[in-house]
Every structure is written in C-alpha cells, then in structure tokens.
Amino acid sequence: AHPRPPPGISVPDLALAATRFCTSKITCTADLRGPGDGDAALTTFGFRGEALASASVCGRLRILSRTAGVRCAHLQRYDAGRP
Numbered sequence: 001a002h003p004r005p006p007p008g009i010s011v012p013d014l015a016l017a018a019t020r021f022c023t024s025k026i027t028c029t030a031d032l033r034g035p036g037d038g039d040a041a042l043t044t045f046g047f048r049g050e051a052l053a054s055a056s057v058c059g060r061l062r063i064l065s066r067t068a069g070v071r072c073a074h075l076q077r078y079d080a081g082r083p
Contacts, residue, residue: 008067014076015083017063018056057081 009017016022055061056078066073076083 008070009063009065010067011074014063014065014074017076018052018061018078018081018083020050020053053081 052061052063057080059080061078063076063078064073065076
C-alpha cells in the first residue's frame, strides 16, 4: 500500500509559502503546550518554511501544487523574494 500523498498548498496560501514568518502552524497559545503539565509541544522550528523564504530571495523559485479534489495544479513564481 502506498502512503497518501500530501494535501498540497491551497491557492491563497501559495503566495505566502515563501514569505518569511508566514508558515507557522501555531494558531493559539494552546499549540505551545504539551500533553503534560508544562511540557513543551513544539517539536520543530519551522525550518522548511524559512528555507523556502531564503531560497526565494536568492533567485527564482517556482512552486507547483495541486490540492485533493482539484483537477488543475497552480504555479506560484517568486523572483528576488517577491511573488
């Protein structure tokens, strides 16, 4: 059995995918808490999102993404860090 493919990036989010500080999964303070008293829930620091932002500033970057249930993929281009 093959694993399910990732869900893709929605069209509105494509313009933000390589923008610094816009890829955080933190939506509220509860996201910072772990399952126990005072345990931290953070296990990553968002490096992948920041890496896309850095790559987009260094040159040209293209992201092609298609979400589940949509027939067409969408292309987002970045040039010198700007979509």
